Amino acid sequence: RKEVEQDPGPFNVPEGATVAFNCTYSNSASQSFFWYRQDCRKEPKLLMSVYSSGNEDGRFTAQLNRASQYISLLIRDSKLSDSATYLCVVAASGGSYIPTFGRGTSLIVHP
């Protein structure tokens, strides 16, 4: 099993739709979780951190489920500009802080 797994998609949704991505991780010692957005041939940009209590930023909501070892990203009212690849990052605490990225989930929002 890979350390961090994401469904590569693509998720093809109409404008205004709600879409959700999951990211599963295998290391139960993981403590830090993030979502990044990456546009084609560009660098990843931090979208949001994922806190234990969940967090929301406008149309974006991130959740952490430690029991089932996954994080999720919910996008409401999708815009054309949301089309991108969404990468999750998981980092363990303790002796090793190596951050592990998923391969990303591709989102295409169409008119």
Next chain:
Amino acid sequence: DAGVTQSPTHLIKTRGQQVTLRCSPKSGHDTVSWYQQALGQGPQFIFQYYEEEERQRGNFPDRFSGHQFPNYSSELNVNALLLGDSALYLCASSQGLPYNEQFFGPGTRLTVL
């Protein structure tokens, strides 16, 4: 406030050659991490530098080495280039350890022929 900068933008090398990539972190950041991103994959962690020392290393051979300077900028060196080293090399900066929010530079696209 300048973000993370990297140079060069693109680079073409041949097998067996050596390459040096450079990174300047975001203002106020003291930690630099390097990643390799192959097409269609997520970034793979190479190593991280803090206080001029390599603090963490991913699963990359010794051909990959680095350095951090007193001004927090960093270099990534790759020796004996292989075709499989062709990728986007990303530098990310953050504040302190162990792992905090990272900000990425635009990357250096390396092609090995």
